Amino acid sequence: MPDPDTAVRRVTGHFRSLTGRSPDGVWAAPGRVNLIGEHVDYNGGLCLPFALPHRTLVALSPRSDDRIRLTSAQIRPVPDARGATRAATWRGSLGEIAPGRSPGWVGYAAGVAWGLRRLGFDVPGFDAVVDGHVPLGSGLSSSAALECAVAVALDEVAGLGADPSQLAEACIAAENEIAGAPTGGMDQTAALRCRAGHALLLDTRDGSVEHLSLDLAAAGTELLVIDTRARHSLVDGQYGSRRAMCEQAARILGVTTLREVDDLAAALDRLPHDEMRRRVRHVVTEIERVRRTADLLSSRRLGELGPLLDASHASLRDDYEVSCPELDLGCSVAREAGASGARMTGGGFGGSAIALVETGRTEAVAGAVTAAFAARDWAAPAFLRAVPSDPAGRVR
Ligand code: GLA
Numbered sequence: 447m448p449d450p451d452t453a454v455r456r457v458t459g460h461f462r463s464l465t466g467r468s469p470d471g472v473w474a475a476p477g478r479v480n481l482i483g484e485h486v487d488y489n490g491g492l493c494l495p496f497a498l499p500h501r502t503l504v505a506l507s508p509r510s511d512d513r514i515r516l517t518s519a520q521i522r523p524v525p526d527a528r529g530a531t532r533a534a535t536w537r538g539s540l541g542e543i544a545p546g547r548s549p550g551w552v553g554y555a556a557g558v559a560w561g562l563r564r565l566g567f568d569v570p571g572f573d574a575v576v577d578g579h580v581p582l583g584s585g586l587s588s589s590a591a592l593e594c595a596v597a598v599a600l601d602e603v604a605g606l607g608a609d610p611s612q613l614a615e616a617c618i619a620a621e622n623e624i625a626g627a628p629t630g631g632m633d634q635t636a637a638l639r640c641r642a643g644h645a646l647l648l649d650t651r652d653g654s655v656e657h658l659s660l661d662l663a664a665a666g667t668e669l670l671v672i673d674t675r676a677r678h679s680l681v682d683g684q685y686g687s688r689r690a691m692c693e694q695a696a697r698i699l700g701v702t703t704l705r706e707v708d709d710l711a712a713a714l715d716r717l718p719h720d721e722m723r724r725r726v727r728h729v730v731t732e733i734e735r736v737r738r739t740a741d742l743l744s745s746r747r748l749g750e751l752g753p754l755l756d757a758s759h760a761s762l763r764d765d766y767e768v769s770c771p772e773l774d775l776g777c778s779v780a781r782e783a784g785a786s787g788a789r790m791t792g793g794g795f796g797g798s799a800i801a802l803v804e805t806g807r808t809e810a811v812a813g814a815v816t817a818a819f820a821a822r823d824w825a826a827p828a829f830l831r832a833v834p835s836d837p838a839g840r841v842r
Contacts, residue, residue: 591637
């Protein structure tokens with residue numbers, strides 16, 4: 447991620463070349479790491495994400511008509527009919543955004559306007575340039591960062607006065623209905639509501655949040671993000687099939703969501719097959735691990751988190767089956783090299799893992815993981831240090 451001023455200058459420069467004038471403002475929203483509580487947000491569970499310093503910026507101005515012009519700095523410029531190089535720009539109107547009609551990144555960005563309008567907000571047309579610094583496809587929620595940056599920008603320029611839960615709802619609608627990814631909502635809430643220096647204890651049953659201090663440095667630890675470079679997608683059916691099986695299990699058990707299961711052994715006895723039993727066991731035990739992690743955070747015992755991270759990874763790997771060889775290797779090598787715990791983070795099937803490492807040991811852990819990947823001829827992993835950072839907001 448470039449320094450904040452450079453990032454703002456870059457997106458502003460793109461905006462000027464699109465429109466010939468300066469944007470009304472620049473807004474940014476962060477990617478996230480989930481400390482623990484994976485695949486529980488669509489089961490009414492608890493999760494503990496925090497915002498990364500890596501952000502997606504949006505330079506935006508409202509228009510007086512219903513047109514939308516959208517450019518992404520991440521889309522390669524294409525030559526136009528006269529051979530001049532121009533940034534790839536999507537041009538459309540508010541009325542054109544609809545499920546199945548707004549492909550790829552455009553759906554995530556323009557879909558937010560659709561989501562806000564569906565909530566009754568009077569959203570104008572707009573010109574926008576997006577510039578993402580959250581690694582794409584890394585399980586660090588680049589899509590939620592894009593949606594939330596657009597949401598806070600539209601909210602401000604149009605004076606909508608939406609509250610954070612309405613903004614989150616519009617972003618989730620963009621992702622679920624326009625982009626077609628059946629995700630649970632943790633990422634959007636994290637991007638909008640996290641606080642620097644804190645993890646967000648999010649109760650997805652009622653949307654309530656609590657900010658728990660996460661002072662890694664004071665505890666002599668760091669959280670190293672291992673981006674395995676194995677690319678994941680949340681629209682390829684695997685994520686949706688996990689979600690559908692949880693909903694089916696809840697119906698069989700006669701509960702609204704798996705959050706309501708209090709007696710796990712009795713619930714497992716009533717389920718028809720092993721796969722469903724394992725999925726439910728993951729969800730119920732993971733929610734309990736979040737409670738225990740929250741207790742450790744509240745009593746400032748971060749040094750004791752390791753075994754909970756390890757148990758979460760094992761459950762996601764064996765019971766929920768959303769890990770992959772790159773994530774498993776990254777976690778096991780990190781542990782062997784001295785991490786006190788490690789787990790995949792985010793939706794899985796590729797993407798990133800996190801490792802809790804004593805301060806000063808991250809280079810050694812990163813080196814060991816890099817060597818293990820090289821020995822298998824896998825693409826080199828990337829690393830970043832996760833520092834709990836600010837939520838979405840205006841940056842210029
Ligand atoms: C993705 C989804 C979230 C959540 C996680 C798994 O990041 O967007 O809603 O389900 O996977 O915890």
